Amino acid sequence: MAEARVGRPRRYDLQPVPDFANRFAGYAVAALDELTERLCDLIADLPQEALDFVPEGATNSVAMLVVHMAWAEAGWIARVTHAPIPADLEQCLRPGRQGASGELPAFSADSDALIALCRRVRQEVTVPALVALADVDVEVPDPQRLMTVREVLMHLIWHWTYHSGQVGLLRRLWGARYRWTLKGK
Numbered sequence: 100m101a102e103a104r105v106g107r108p109r110r111y112d113l114q115p116v117p118d119f120a121n122r123f124a125g126y127a128v129a130a131l132d133e134l135t136e137r138l139c140d141l142i143a144d145l146p147q148e149a150l151d152f153v154p155e156g157a158t159n160s161v162a163m164l165v166v167h168m169a170w171a172e173a174g175w176i177a178r179v180t181h182a183p184i185p186a187d188l189e190q191c192l193r194p195g196r197q198g199a200s201g202e203l204p205a206f207s208a209d210s211d212a213l214i215a216l217c218r219r220v221r222q223e224v225t226v227p228a229l230v231a232l233a234d235v236d237v238e239v240p241d242p243q244r245l246m247t248v249r250e251v252l253m254h255l256i257w258h259w260t261y262h263s264g265q266v267g268l269l270r271r272l273w274g275a276r277y278r279w280t281l282k283g284k
Contacts, residue, residue: 103276107140110282116226120233127252128221128229131172134259135221138165139214141266145275151207152273161269163194163203164262165213170195172255173220179239179251182228191216 110133115125142150142161150162159167170192173184184192194206208216235248270277 103278104144106277106279107137108280108282109137112282118230120231121229121235123235123249124229124232124252127249127256128225130256131221131225131252131259134256134263135217138168138217138259138263138266141263141270141277142210142213145210145270145273147207147209149270149273149275150210150213152269154269154272157269158202159265159269160206161266162208162213163206164266164269166192166195166206166208166216167197167203168195168259168262169213169217169220171258173224175251175255176225176228178241179246179248180228180232182224184224188219188223192220 113126113129113133115122116128116132117125119125119128142165145161151160153160153163173188173192174196176182177184194204197203229248232248235252238245238247267277
């Protein structure tokens, strides 16, 4: 079995992103940034075959999950803040939307494109929508539910964590080992 690639150390000493009007939002975006960097490190060295690999009995590939994560972040942030998603970005994110069956459509992109897409969502949607927001606990009416920015941010942190674990498993099932590490002193 191939030797595991040593991964990016996990960081837990997060500080809020500077200049955010709401401290919780600054911390949540810092957590999302850290989760994104972990994901980027997890996929950066994968060849296209690994990014497109769907094991027997499964329905998702790494590429499908990553575009889904980016799509969900942009969609939830836009939904709760009414921030626009640039039309060209929205088009790039469309393959991340689950169908009526709950399944993701087939999708393929290389790691550079996937990483750029995740970072673009953060820079063009998430940060601009949240940086000046003072109150994350105001209930925002939605046709399906009442929600708050705090709830959406907590959901996104969970969503990124959940799907990053799936990406790690798919990586391993394909045969590319990855050794999770902690930040040293």
